Ligand SMILES: Cc1cc2nc3c(=O)[nH]c(=O)nc-3n(C[C@H](O)[C@H](O)[C@H](O)COP(=O)(O)O)c2cc1C
């Protein structure tokens with residue numbers, strides 16, 4: 031138990047404990063991609079709440095990688111000052127803020143970006159009805175440059191480090207996936223080729239920022255036939271270590287939120303109440319939706335600690351720190367992951383939404399998060415600022 035609350039190094043950073051807030055999209059962006067004032071309040075609460083470090087919600091490194099209108103952007107130097115001021119105000123809490131940088135890939139929306147949707151390989155339609163184009167060689171290079179420029183910017187803005195979002199079906203993970211990447215050129219085929227976009231970002235960034243901490247979040251398993259296996263995830267982790275990555279966060283899945291962010295049941299009420307597309311359905315369609323949604327979106331088991339086995343395997347194969355995320359709710363489990371499985375850090379997302387001070391609570395004797403894994407926060411944040419709904423959609427809530 032003590033070990034959880036002892037300082038531990040995460041690459042060049044020394045964290046005061048081993049519990050990290052996992053990246054969680056806050057939905058707190060202006061139309062121009064800059065953060066709203068609510069973001070500072072949210073981060074102040076998180077920083078005061080005891081976390082060893084805070085990984086931000088994803089920000090996009092390129093205009094064609096923006097997913098939702100409330101996703102923050104980080105594709106120009108114009109954003110440096112506002113984050114510099116935020117980081118300066120948060121320094122007193124000794125909880126480094128690590129910026130998660132992403133490109134939405136096929137999960138971007140052309141309605142939001144005004145541009146074509148690109149990914150590793152083409153697709154007739156994404157979830158928003160947009161055609162997905164294969165990124166050509168020059169587009170891949172410009173995406174690498176955009177990631178490197180964002181890392182240089184993050185250092186200038188006083189962040190404690192960055193995390194590349196290479197999980198959950200966004201662009202970098204689409205390149206890594208043996209199923210979603212069907213290319214025959216140097217960006218597809220072997221594991222080395224599918225990883226090239228990530229390793230080139232790492233080597234490009236290292237030349238520019240030296241020892242600045244760079245973490246990578248990966249999906250270590252999925253449910254596709256011929257998909258990513260834990261054995262290949264170990265190879266990927268070794269490649270990340272060789273490419274000078276400072277720490278690996280182990281998650282799972284591509285695009286299927288019921289797999290990646292597991293819920294006790296399909297959040298039909300939240301979808302019907304919070305998403306305009308569904309909220310405005312005639313009532314007979316709503317009834318039909320209630321019936322078929324649970325068949326289309328399968329509930330995955332287990333709900334708790336579902337990436338621990340993959341993280342443990344990876345930890346045995348690399349020397350850099352490994353962070354595990356996914357359904358971690360109790361201090362007893364956290365202690366076992368660290369003391370018995372040898373995993374260096376744990377990260378939690380939803381527990382910090384319902385209780386931003388969950389780490390202080392753990393330290394003061396509370397043994398479990400109060401989160402009920404309803405998943406309503408995930409549906410709500412697609413258009414509203416992040417909050418906990420605790421399984422209830424308030425009457426009259428409006429979505430932009
Ligand atoms: C509201 C919400 C927003 C999320 N946004 C991100 C994100 O921006 N980047 C990311 O890597 N994962 C994101 N996730 C996934 C979490 O980081 C985490 O991998 C997942 O929720 C499992 O952890 P948990 O069981 O502790 O919630 C999000 C999850 C939720 C619930």
Ligand code: SF4
Nearest residue numbers: 401404405407418419
């Ligand atoms: S809405 Fe609240 S209780 Fe439900 S999953 Fe999100 S944080 Fe947990």
